[in-house]
Amino acid sequence: MSIWFVPRDAAARSMGADAVAAALIDRGETVVRNGSRGMLWMEPLIERAETRDGGRVGWSNMTAVQIEQTLPSEDSEHYVGPVEEIDYLARQNRWIYERVGVTDPLDPEDYVRHGGLAGLKNALAVSGDAVVDIITTSGLRGRGGAGFPAGIKWRTVAEQSAQPHAGESRDATPHKYICVNADEGDSGTFADRMLMEGDPFCLLEGMTIAAHAVGADRGLVYLRSEYPDAIATLQAAIDIARERHWLGDDILGSKVAFDVEIRVGAGSYVCGEETAMLESLEGRRGMVRAKPPLPAIKGLFGTPTVINNVLTIASVPSILARGAETYAALGQERSLGTQVFQLAGNIAQGGIVETAFGITARALVADFGGGTRSGKPIRAVQLGGPLGAYLPDDKLDVAMTYEALAAAGGMIGHGGIVVFDETVNMADQARFAMDFCVEESCGKCTPCRIGAVRGVETLDKIRAGQDVEGNTALLRDLCDVMTQGSLCAMGGLTPNPVLSAINQFPEDFQSPVIATG
Amino acid sequence: MTITRQPEWNAKEAAALIAPIVASESGPVLLCLQAVQAYYGHVYSDAIALIADACNVSRADVHGVFTFYADLRETPPPAVPVRLCAAEACQAVGARTLKAEWSAACEASPELATLTGVDEPIFCLGNCALGPAAMVDGELIGRADVARLCQAIDAAQAQERPL
Ligand SMILES: Cc1cc2nc3c(=O)[nH]c(=O)nc-3n(C[C@H](O)[C@H](O)[C@H](O)COP(=O)(O)O)c2cc1C
Ligand code: SF4
Ligand code: FES
Numbered sequence: 001m002s003i004w005f006v007p008r009d010a011a012a013r014s015m016g017a018d019a020v021a022a023a024l025i026d027r028g029e030t031v032v033r034n035g036s037r038g039m040l041w042m043e044p045l046i047e048r049a050e051t052r053d054g055g056r057v058g059w060s061n062m063t064a065v066q067i068e069q070t071l072p073s074e075d076s077e078h079y080v081g082p083v084e085e086i087d088y089l090a091r092q093n094r095w096i097y098e099r100v101g102v103t104d105p106l107d108p109e110d111y112v113r114h115g116g117l118a119g120l121k122n123a124l125a126v127s128g129d130a131v132v133d134i135i136t137t138s139g140l141r142g143r144g145g146a147g148f149p150a151g152i153k154w155r156t157v158a159e160q161s162a163q164p165h166a167g168e169s170r171d172a173t174p175h176k177y178i179c180v181n182a183d184e185g186d187s188g189t190f191a192d193r194m195l196m197e198g199d200p201f202c203l204l205e206g207m208t209i210a211a212h213a214v215g216a217d218r219g220l221v222y223l224r225s226e227y228p229d230a231i232a233t234l235q236a237a238i239d240i241a242r243e244r245h246w247l248g249d250d251i252l253g254s255k256v257a258f259d260v261e262i263r264v265g266a267g268s269y270v271c272g273e274e275t276a277m278l279e280s281l282e283g284r285r286g287m288v289r290a291k292p293p294l295p296a297i298k299g300l301f302g303t304p305t306v307i308n309n310v311l312t313i314a315s316v317p318s319i320l321a322r323g324a325e326t327y328a329a330l331g332q333e334r335s336l337g338t339q340v341f342q343l344a345g346n347i348a349q350g351g352i353v354e355t356a357f358g359i360t361a362r363a364l365v366a367d368f369g370g371g372t373r374s375g376k377p378i379r380a381v382q383l384g385g386p387l388g389a390y391l392p393d394d395k396l397d398v399a400m401t402y403e404a405l406a407a408a409g410g411m412i413g414h415g416g417i418v419v420f421d422e423t424v425n426m427a428d429q430a431r432f433a434m435d436f437c438v439e440e441s442c443g444k445c446t447p448c449r450i451g452a453v454r455g456v457e458t459l460d461k462i463r464a465g466q467d468v469e470g471n472t473a474l475l476r477d478l479c480d481v482m483t484q485g486s487l488c489a490m491g492g493l494t495p496n497p498v499l500s501a502i503n504q505f506p507e508d509f510q511s512p513v514i515a516t517g
Numbered sequence: 518m519t520i521t522r523q524p525e526w527n528a529k530e531a532a533a534l535i536a537p538i539v540a541s542e543s544g545p546v547l548l549c550l551q552a553v554q555a556y557y558g559h560v561y562s563d564a565i566a567l568i569a570d571a572c573n574v575s576r577a578d579v580h581g582v583f584t585f586y587a588d589l590r591e592t593p594p595p596a597v598p599v600r601l602c603a604a605e606a607c608q609a610v611g612a613r614t615l616k617a618e619w620s621a622a623c624e625a626s627p628e629l630a631t632l633t634g635v636d637e638p639i640f641c642l643g644n645c646a647l648g649p650a651a652m653v654d655g656e657l658i659g660r661a662d663v664a665r666l667c668q669a670i671d672a673a674q675a676q677e678r679p680l
Contacts, residue, residue, distance in 0.1 A: 007580050010643065010644065010657045011574075011643075011646070011647055011657075011659060013656075013657060014644055014647060014650070014656075014657040014658055014659035015647060015659045015660070022554075040646040040647055041646065043647070043659075098666040103528035114596075165543050184641075184643065185640065186641070187604030187605040187606045187607075187640065187641045187645060188604075188605060188606040188641075188645045189641075189643075189645065190643040190644065190645055190646070193643040225588050226639065226641065226642050226643065226652075227643055228655055229657075230643075245550060256680035261593060264551065265553065265588075266547065266550075266587070266588040267586055267587035267588035267589075267639075268585065268586055268587060269640060280547065281544065282543070282544035283542075283545055283547040283548060283582065284544065284546065284547070284578075285542030285581055285582055285585040286585060286586075300541050301544070340612060342645070342646070343646060344609075344645035344646050344648075345605065345606040345608075345609035345610060345645065345646075345648070346608075346609040346610050347646065350645070350646025350647065351646050373610060374610075382605055386604070386605060416606075416645070418605050418606045418609060418645070419609060420609045420611070424609065428613075429605070429608075432605070432608070436640070440640075441638075
């Protein structure tokens with residue numbers, strides 16, 4: 001009998017996937033809840049195979065009502081054919097996302113059958129130092145935004161000795177931590193979420209490899225509260241992993257001991273900044289800490305701590321399994337390997353595109369994304385989240401690498417690409433960027449805390465047509481002060497979206513508008 | 518999902534709720550606040566002193582943590598909370614219009630307004646390719662419009678059973 005696959009991913013569920021699955025089960029069909037393939041405009045995308053690992057054909061945008069009437073056939077207008085041959089998927093190079101959408105995220109046997117644990121086994125066969133060398137050779141850089149080389153960070157932590165928590169007696173148990181940043185606050189990004197919901201064992205495997213590499217005994221995942229499905233799925237995966245000795249005292253029969261817990265965030269964007277995250281994990285207000293000391297030397301509770309983004313850590317198992325050189329052969333300059341781009345906003349074919357660094361923004365937005373969802377021309381694209389610049393349509397031929405984007409005044413951030421059509425008002429967007437900084441500033445430094453409030457006021461004057469020239473000059477000064485005088489990128493980079501809006505779209509700042517952000 | 522009636526504050530019960538956290542965690546204040554909110558639906562003002570004493574920190578410290586985090590609330594949540602995403606990717610597909618339409622619907626129907634509470638904006642629900650995104654009683658909604666929000670509210674109410 002056929003097997004049906006219906007995604008359990010939150011995005012698919014947000015379009016009715018649960019009801020579709022229930023309707024199939026009501027008809028007596030066998031249903032596996034897989035992750036999402038990441039072709040989100042097709043959700044719910046359901047698939048059928050004759051055997052568990054057999055080839056699959058799919059139907060997009062299914063509803064429970066359709067299933068109640070009849071099982072979908074090859075003649076249906078929703079039929080999309082063999083799923084892995086769909087151009088959008090076939091043209092990707094999936095490393096981190098190799099199993100997402102393919103497997104049942106909480107079936108450990110499925111995980112192993114599709115290559116899971118191969119990286120961990122390779123890692124446990126060599127010393128921690130050798131693993132750090134492999135990650136260094138791969139060229140893997142942090143996917144949370146700053147792009148810091150993961151190997152260098154790991155080396156620093158590996159060189160420290162484990163420490164008791166600050167304030168504990170000197171003979172208390174010493175620790176090192178692996179803290180995964182799953183705060184994913186950037187608008188237009190959802191790849192951390194989909195990985196945790198679609199292949200949570202991959203994150204746990206990556207964390208365990210990191211723990212072996214640096215000698216850490218404890219792992220925490222700081223996961224935002226806005227992601228209830230990811231929290232539940234990852235917790236279920238942790239429980240299964242413990243039962244299977246993939247976590248715990250004696251991982252896969254080695255002497256490595258490591259365990260993972262989830263810490264849920266509490267609705268603060270700035271807590272994605274690594275030192276604010278540490279404060280939050282220590283139970284305090286999420287105030288940014290000055291560096292040094294580096295978290296790698298004095299991190300959580302004063303112990304040496306690796307802090308990496310979900311995608312950074314999720315890259316690790318496949319690097320260990322397939323080889324650092326193979327990974328480093330992908331990409332350009334010092335942007336090696338694959339990046340998980342996320343197409344969002346006003347886009348016809350939004351979703352996940354994992355491919356080597358170096359593809360152009362236009363190829364992503366036009367070839368993969370199919371242009372805007374509204375069908376109107378693209379006016380602006382925001383790259384790299386709320387602190388990233390807005391680019392006009394004619395600047396989209398830039399290669400998506402850390403280097404090329406920096407030269408073009410942009411940033412790759414967490415890989416989010418948010419598309420706006422011609423109806424966008426860029427003065428509204430500039431105001432929103434300042435207002436977001438007002439809302440989310442941790443309040444530690446004046447340029448950010450006060451500057452952003454002044455920025456909103458000044459933008460309101462500009463939008464009302466009051467002394468546009470004078471107020472624009474004032475706004476530029478303010479941005480300068482924020483860039484120069486802020487402790488972290490919240491205040492330091494908020495001028496990016498604001499100034500890019502003014503510089504690239506000056507016409508939107510000339511005529512008074514009525515709408516408010 | 519919805520807890521129709523929140524439990525009444527009970528200091529002994531709350532103390533028992535946070536005791537294991539204080540005993541096992543190095544930095545327990547935020548975890549205690551979250552545990553109290555998860556159980557009671559909001560943070561009763563009495564909880565601040567209780568947590569301060571249990572964690573051996575000042576009340577001002579606990580209050581500072583409480584006010585920092587947007588999730589932590591001092592009043593009970595509405596029966597069926599509705600949160601609309603206010604971030605950029607959803608703005609690009611009409612989040613501002615949806616917000617205006619939703620406000621109008623709530624103004625026209627005081628019952629709806631009471632049921633769903635004040636819409637406190639939320640910044641990104643991770644559904645940025647299927648915006649505008651919303652969360653109704655903890656359930657994510659893609660391509661939201663007023664009709665879909667109302668459907669989701671009905672579904673949430675149908676699920677509710679008295680304690
Ligand atoms: C305001 C602000 C918010 C941030 N939010 C996140 C986030 O949500 N997730 C993340 O991984 N990194 C975030 N970062 C970057 C982290 O500070 C840190 O660089 C990152 O977690 C390190 O991991 P990586 O090297 O693997 O990228 C943020 C930084 C700033 C300044
Ligand atoms: S720039 Fe803003 S968010 Fe960053 S430390 Fe200063 S006040 Fe806090
Ligand atoms: S921006 Fe609305 S869900 Fe991400």
